[in-house]
Amino acid sequence: MTTLPARIDTDQVKHVHPVEEVVSRYGIELRPVGRALVGRCPFHPDGGRPNLYVYPGNRSWYCYRCAVGGDVISFVMRLERLGFRDAVARLEGDSLVACPTPPRPARRPSARPRRSFAWGAAERACLAVAVELYHNRLLTDPAALAYVEGRGLERATLERCRVGYASGEELAAYLRWRRLPAQAAVRVGLLRHDGREFLAGRVVVPEIRGGQPLWLVGRTVGPDGGDPKYLGLPGGKPLLGWETAVGSPTAIVVEGVFDWLTLRGWGLPALALVGTHLRPEAQRGLARFERIYLVLDTDEPGRAAAAKLMRTLGSRAVPVLLPGVKDVAELATCPDGRSIFHRAVQQSEHARAA
Ligand SMILES: [Zn+2]
Known part of the structure; x- marks a missing residue:
């Protein structure tokens, strides 16, 4: 030193x-x-x-x-x-600053499952700088930006939700430059053991609580960008959007990341399951809302998930039927998508009262 x-x-x-x-x-x-x-x-x-x-x-x-x-x-x-x-x-490249561990070649993965909500300082720092890098990259990557804007998302929403793009070629070098240990990035799942980026080539959406990203999910760019379409960091999958929804008496529950971004763009208290599976913690989290609008996909897994949630949450859960579309994200590109959505919510309330 x-x-x-x-x-x-x-x-x-x-x-x-x-x-x-x-x-x-x-x-x-x-x-x-x-x-x-x-x-x-x-x-x-x-x-x-x-x-x-x-x-x-x-x-x-x-x-x-x-x-x-x-x-x-x-x-x-x-x-x-x-x-x-x-x-x-x-x-000056001195190692006086925090997290001075130089990157080392990856070791064998630990077989133990990880608890993503209890990361240490280095892991949290890696998540934060990855979100920062990915967000800056999205705003300057024409193809990725065109993709998300083509899905009806406004720049203000992308910025508010810190949406990013993982080019797949920058994170390892960036972490090195920020003096963060690559091992910590491997532990949170940002880097694979061979140093490649886990979410490479994907639009990335973080779950941020108290200013700290806890988890990231990435979606391939384009209609058939490869499999799987969605990839989340390992560890417990949180309900996406918790912090902005929790202050509201009502919550709107959707399946997908783009459904969620669409509702956030409309200023609504949305939570995304990111799939149809709901962990028990997430179920308990939902129970605190007075009214839960379930706007899940109109396919079989979506209907099954909605039925299960209604059994668990009782009369507080109200299923919302979207007319003529599969999900909320499709409404983002309809000229009157927002009013269609609001009408659908109103109708579901009427149907429930009747
Ligand atoms: Zn400024």
Whole structure:
């Protein structure tokens, strides 16, 4: 471990680590605009026109939305929530900072099942930086972005839900650069034992609680992007969207990730089962809502799951029949999909009262 000198020559640090290189290394794509390089600011949900301006000429950056800026050191301090000396150490490649374990070749997988909700600091950090990298990548990957926007999702929803795209070629290097141990990423399932990305080539949606991603699920891009269509990280599958739904007396339960994203885009308290299987914990979670609208797929597994939930939840559960579509996600691309959905919910209430 090298030790930093008592007095740090900041001009030297800024000279050796060009701010534009460091910003790009965090997965933020920069495009030249005049004398600046412009990209999406990592400190606020940066939709629409990007707000982060990097000025190589005077080695500085500024976000016009956050109204904050500085030099390469302050960028690292802010992004990684580090103090001044730790940020400099980070840039100098020192191992003073947390999680200094270098990546090692993968070991044999443990046969024990994992409990994803009890990860340690390194595992949680890996999940957080993966979500950050994948999200930045989605916003700059034309094919992946076209896919999700083609499914009727707005940019604001993608940002609010931190939807991402795993290119499959970046995570291992990114973790290395963020000084996070590859083994921790293997344990949470982000990396396979041979170092390949588990969710490669997929649109990725995280379950975030208290600002911390706990679990990720990925969907192949395109109508027939390969099997399986959905792939979740190993460990316990949570109800997707818990934190935003839990404050509401009602919840709308759907099967799929895109159903869920559609409802989130409409500002509704949605929860996704991510499939039709419901674990006992998730069932207990649902029992706290006063009213649970079940909007499961109109196929056999969806109907069976709805029937089972109605048995468990009793009269609080109300099945909703969508007219002429298989699921909520299909309504996302209908011009009047949102009002069709609201009408279907109203009708289910009437049917129940009758
Ligand atoms: Zn900003």
